[in-house]
Every structure is written in structure tokens, then in C-alpha cells.
Amino acid sequence: HATLSMGYPDNVINISGGTININNPTSNTTDMSPGSSGTYFSVLFGSDAKNVNITGGTFNINIPNANNAYVNSTVPFYNLNITGVNSARDLRVVQYTNPGTTSAPPTLAAQPLVVLNTLNINNNAVLNMTAPNPDVNLYAGGNFIIASGGIYTPGTNTTIFNGTSPQTFDIQGTITGNLNNLTISNASILTLNNTNASAPIIVNAALQLDNGCTLNDNGRILE
Numbered sequence: 001h002a003t004l005s006m007g008y009p010d011n012v013i014n015i016s017g018g019t020i021n022i023n024n025p026t027s028n029t030t031d032m033s034p035g036s037s038g039t040y041f042s043v044l045f046g047s048d049a050k051n052v053n054i055t056g057g058t059f060n061i062n063i064p065n066a067n068n069a070y071v072n073s074t075v076p077f078y079n080l081n082i083t084g085v086n087s088a089r090d091l092r093v094v095q096y097t098n099p100g101t102t103s104a105p106p107t108l109a110a111q112p113l114v115v116l117n118t119l120n121i122n123n124n125a126v127l128n129m130t131a132p133n134p135d136v137n138l139y140a141g142g143n144f145i146i147a148s149g150g151i152y153t154p155g156t157n158t159t160i161f162n163g164t165s166p167q168t169f170d171i172q173g174t175i176t177g178n179l180n181n182l183t184i185s186n187a188s189i190l191t192l193n194n195t196n197a198s199a200p201i202i203v204n205a206a207l208q209l210d211n212g213c214t215l216n217d218n219g220r221i222l223e
Contacts, residue, residue, distance in 0.1 A: 007046040007096065007105020013075050015057040023062045025069040038104070044096055045073035046108045054078050054116060063089045063125060070094045076114035076139075082125040087151060090126035093136050110136050117142035121173065123149035130155030135180075146173040148195070154180050158206075162186040168193055171201065178202035184213045191216040 004022060006013060025042040038044075042061050052075050059077050063069045063084035069091050082091050096108045110132050119140050121127050125147075129135050135155035141163045146152050150173035158181035161167050165187075171194040182203045184190050190213070192201060200223040207222075209215055215222075 004042070005044040005105060007044050007108060009046060009048040009106075010051065011045075011047045012051045013045065013047050014053045015055070015078065016053075017056040019058045019060065021060045021062075024064050025067070038096060038099060040067055040070050041072070041096065042069045042091075043071040043073055044105060044108070045075040046096075046105055047075055049074065052076075061091060063091050065089065068092055068128075071113070072096050072108055072111055073113075074108070074111050076116050077119075078116045079118045079120075079142075080115045081120045081122065082127055082150075083122045084125035087124050087126055087149070090128035090151075090153070092128045092131050094131055112137045112139060114139040115141060115144075119144045121146045121150035121152055123147050123173075126151040126153065128153045128155075129157045140167065140169075143168045143170065145170045146175070148172040150174070151176060153177065156180050156205075158183055160185060161188045161190045163188045165189070166191065169201075171195070175201075178204050180204050181206045181208070183208040183210070184215055185210040187212050189214040189216065191218050192220040192222065193218055194220055197221075 022042045025040045056078050058079040060081045065086045093110050095110045098104050098107045135157040137158045139160045153176040160183045162185045166189040168191045200221040202223045
């Protein structure tokens with residue numbers, strides 16, 4: 001059980017490669033005791049943007065069988081792999097609130113989930129973006145893959161593809177309640193893919209295709 005916590009704005013984070021495996025979130029630490037808002041956090045980063053340099057590396061975050069796992073980060077992930085063993089549990093982005101101890105990191109409102117390269121939701125893993133309200137946005141700079149048995153629950157957020165090279169939105173699993181808003185920005189060339197080519201990929205609200213971007217439907221139906 002461990003939280004990767006660098007919650008202070010002046011913490012310097014420089015990641016250019018390597019792999020970090022977080023198998024279980026915290027259940028009890030000095031600054032994140034049971035019953036406080038810090039319980040079940042897997043990652044808490046609150047660094048100021050000027051102190052952050054992310055050019056590589058992979059985070060593997062596992063959702064345990066017994067409880068959810070939480071993340072909240074002002075720092076983007078380069079590659080993020082989400083694994084799980086129980087689809088009744090999920091990974092959520094939630095606010096961290098200082099439990100009242102002077103040594104604990106300061107309160108941090110829920111931040112958008114930003115992945116600069118590849119985002120994988122693997123079999124039996126669930127990424128739930130519906131808590132807290134308003135639902136936080138998700139940014140994918142590379143491929144976004146929902147494996148068979150994986151679940152993405154976007155809620156009322158915006159799913160944003162903002163890469164500078166070709167990207168694939170590969171949906172082999174489930175999007176709960178459909179996408180809400182879908183934005184293709186920067187210089188993204190986004191290709192759609194899903195298991196059943198005749199089943200529509202549904203956007204409930206706004207679809208935005210920015211200047212200089214390309215949407216390749218790949219024979220799929222975008223509704």
C-alpha cells in the first residue's frame with residue numbers, strides 16, 4: 001500500500017523514462033489516515049507547472065479488489081496503464097483535502113487527467129471521471145485504448161485528443177453512458193476503431209474538430 005505523493009507546489013518532478021508500479025493505494029499513513037480525504041490515493045502531485053518536466057516514463061496503477069483508487073495530479077503522465085481485478089472498483093480523480101496536520105500536503109482541487117502519450121484501460125479496469133462534480137476532463141496526447149473488459153465512464157466531462165501526430169481511439173471495451181463532449185485539437189489526426197464497426201460511437205453533446213486536425217472514421221459510425 002503506497003501513495004506517490006509530492007503535493008507541494010515547489011516539489012520538482014523530472015521524469016524522462018522508466019516505470020513506476022503502484023499496486024495498491026494507501027490505507028494508512030501519517031498524513032493520510034483512515035477517514036481523511038487522503039485514504040485510497042495512489043498518486044498525489046501538486047507541483048507548480050514551472051517545476052515539472054515530463055518527457056517519458058510509464059505509470060502502472062492497479063485498482064485493488066477491495067476498494068477504489070484515487071489520483072489527483074497537476075503533473076501530466078507520459079504513459080498511463082490502468083489495471084484491475086474487479087470491475088466494481090474504479091480509478092477516480094478526486095479532490096485531496098488536508099486532514100488538518102501541518103505535515104500534510106495542502107488541499108488540491110480535482111485536476112484534469114492529462115496523458116501525454118498512451119492511455120490504456122486494461123481488462124477489468126474502470127476509469128471513472130464522474131467524481132467530483134463538475135466532472136474533470138481527460139486529455140490524451142497519444143493512443144487511447146479501452147481493452148476488452150475495460151470501462152471508461154466519462155460522465156459530463158470532455159474527452160480531448162490533443163496530439164501532434166496520428167492517434168487512435170481504440171474502443172474494444174465499454175464507454176458507460178457514451179462520450180459527453182469530444183474535442184480533437186492541436187494537430188491531432190484521430191482514427192476511430194471499435195470492435196463492432198456497425199455499432200455507433202456516440203457523442204451525447206458537443207463534437208469539436210479544431211483547425212488543422214483530421215478525423216478518420218475508419219469505416220466506423222460517429223453519432
